[in-house]
Amino acid sequence: MYVLGIESSCDETAAAIVTERKEILSNVIYSQIDEHKIFGGIVPEIAARAHLEKIDLVVAKALADAHLDISEITAVAGACGPGLIGGLIVGSTFAKTIAMAMGIPFVATNHIEAHALSVRLTENVSFPYLLLLVSGGHCQLCVVHGIDLFEVLGKTIDDSVGEAFDKVAKLLGFGYPGGAALEKEAVHGNDGAFFLPSPLCREKSCDFSFSGLKTAVLIASQRCNSPQDKANLCASFQKTAVNILGRKTKRALNICRAKNIKITAVIAAGGVAANGAVRKELHSVSASDGLSFLAPPPQLCTDNGAMIAWLGVEKLLLNQTHDLNFAPRPRWPLGE
Ligand code: KG4
Ligand code: ZN
Numbered sequence: 269m270y271v272l273g274i275e276s277s278c279d280e281t282a283a284a285i286v287t288e289r290k291e292i293l294s295n296v297i298y299s300q301i302d303e304h305k306i307f308g309g310i311v312p313e314i315a316a317r318a319h320l321e322k323i324d325l326v327v328a329k330a331l332a333d334a335h336l337d338i339s340e341i342t343a344v345a346g347a348c349g350p351g352l353i354g355g356l357i358v359g360s361t362f363a364k365t366i367a368m369a370m371g372i373p374f375v376a377t378n379h380i381e382a383h384a385l386s387v388r389l390t391e392n393v394s395f396p397y398l399l400l401l402v403s404g405g406h407c408q409l410c411v412v413h414g415i416d417l418f419e420v421l422g423k424t425i426d427d428s429v430g431e432a433f434d435k436v437a438k439l440l441g442f443g444y445p446g447g448a449a450l451e452k453e454a455v456h457g458n459d460g461a462f463f464l465p466s467p468l469c470r471e472k473s474c475d476f477s478f479s480g481l482k483t484a485v486l487i488a489s490q491r492c493n494s495p496q497d498k499a500n501l502c503a504s505f506q507k508t509a510v511n512i513l514g515r516k517t518k519r520a521l522n523i524c525r526a527k528n529i530k531i532t533a534v535i536a537a538g539g540v541a542a543n544g545a546v547r548k549e550l551h552s553v554s555a556s557d558g559l560s561f562l563a564p565p566p567q568l569c570t571d572n573g574a575m576i577a578w579l580g581v582e583k584l585l586l587n588q589t590h591d592l593n594f595a596p597r598p599r600w601p602l603g604e
Contacts, residue, residue, distance in 0.1 A: 274346045276358050277347045278299050286580075296333060323362050347360070377579045381418075386574075389575065396414075396518055403542055404431060412588055422516060422519075448542070461503070464508040466508055469516075473519075485501065497589065518553050521557050531559060541564070542569040
């Protein structure tokens with residue numbers, strides 16, 4: 269089975285071809301970052317236009333890299349939400365058009381669900397598993413009981429952790445999106461130099477809050493007088509954010525135990541799961557509970573077409589396909 273996955277929900281135009289044997293035959297990503305950078309964030313209209321300009325080239329390259337002709341594709345999966353409506357319309361319409369022209373099935377995929385299941389493309393993980401989903405737009409802990417079966421244990425009440433990384437990075441002059449650059453800078457800093465708050469960590473819930481931490485970094489940045497101070501602030505922020513994620517994950521594991529949910533592993537997904545310090549912390553939290561920690565390789569944590577194609581494979585194996593009149597959903601919570 270050759271499934272073509274198309275992703276266009278945010279600022280990456282991506283297409284990939286994946287098989288049910290977990291082979292990634294191609295994975296093409298066109299990042300629009302250069303087009304948005306000067307504005308310090310994503311401009312939805314520019315994103316939609318860039319998707320429109322690049323999508324046919326990206327899909328053609330995905331086919332060429334996989335050495336496949338379009339007539340050999342079994343089905344097309346398209347990200348239909350959540351995300352920016354302009355991009356979703358471009359990508360999902362492109363996917364539906366291929367499905368219609370070639371007379372093959374179309375699978376409408378949820379971008380967040382694709383992140384949530386992406387680990388099953390690269391690892392052998394069975395349900396149920398505990399998932400920490402950390403991206404630019406989402407931050408939540410849930411038990412993945414199966415395809416479409418999510419039990420949300422907690423989520424952010426304000427910013428996502430990716431947004432916090434990006435805002436702190438922007439404040440410290442790393443441009444947009446700055447999560448990865450902040451991680452690099454943090455290596456040179458002393459993570460104990462600044463004391464920063466950990467909002468909601470005393471509460472019993474698995475909910476997150478990052479806006480207070482962000483404000484604390486803004487105030488602390490006024491005491492930054494040298495490049496070393498800046499590196500110290502990056503390290504202190506990253507340590508605090510990572511510690512919050514670790515503590516909440518530990519709490520979620522306790523809830524699973526109390527509910528007698530037999531978790532097979534702890535999984536992280538989404539762009540922030542590419543962060544080495546996040547991975548290290550989750551590894552140690554999981555090990556202290558006798559569980560393994562798994563995550564997709566960093567390049568499959570950030571947005572890509574392979575995770576969309578893989579969710580397409582998972583759904584096709586359950587005979588789940590969708591009508592071509594499936595409307596893109598800018599808001600589409602997990603499991604709905
Ligand atoms: O999953 P993703 O590519 O897009 C969304 O679905 O939102 O996640 C993007 C987010 C951005 O906030 C970016 O700064 C963050 O992931 N990110 C990182 C790292 N790489 C990407 N944050 C911290 N450390 C990283 N290495
Ligand atoms: Zn994403």
